[in-house]
Amino acid sequence: MVPDKRPSTDDRSATDTATTEVGSTSADFLAPGDDAPAELVDVLVYGLVGGIAGSVLSFVPFATVLGGAVAGYLCGGRSADALKTGTVAGVVMTLPFAVIVFALLFFLGFAGAPAEFGLIALAVVGLAAVYTLGSGIVGGYLGHYLRGQL
Structure with missing residues (x-):
């Protein structure tokens, strides 16, 4: 019979206990496994998912x-x-x-239609794109913050 090699709760080091206390480390905003940068494929796929979610919820x-x-x-x-x-989600929503x-x-x-109408419409599209991209970026940061807190 092989003895169990799992560490008991008494074997935790001081660094493990320090990271479990609230507000004790600088990595409070990171969920487990989030210390490494995300791959480009993940950024694009999840940006597409978020953009579709934002477009579907456009009435909210x-x-x-x-x-x-x-x-x-x-x-x-x-x-x-x-x-x-x-940013990717904002582009998809735009x-x-x-x-x-x-x-x-x-x-x-x-x-x-007169040309002035087209110019005004282009300005409106530009302002809406800036709003959508900016709020998508803010939402991305808020989502990252919530991931670290929940």
């Missing part, structure tokens, strides 16, 4: 922040990875809006 206020938070929470890694994932507006501008161009 601050859905872009929620989409970025989903992406940042799922990705893990470091906070820089969460910002990248939130695409449907931009496609719809550009399609409307294309069809209105054939209807004889």
Whole structure:
């Protein structure tokens, strides 16, 4: 019979007990296994998932922040990875809006709409893209923060 080699609770080192206390280490915002940077594939996949979630929840206020938070929470890694994932989610959430507006501008161009209308619409699309990207990035960081706290 082989003896059990698992450490008992009495064998924990002082560093293990220090990391379990609340607020005792600088790694409080990291979930287990999050000390390594996330891979690019993870950033893109979870950014896509967060972007789709934000687009589906578009009827909810601050859905872009929620989409970025989903992406940042799922990705893990470091906070820089969460910002990248939130950016990808923001781009994914911007695409449907931009496609719809550009399609409307294309069809209105054939209807004889004045050029000023197109310029104003492009400015609106630009501001909406900045808002969506920015709130996706903020959501990514918040999701990373929640991952470390929960």
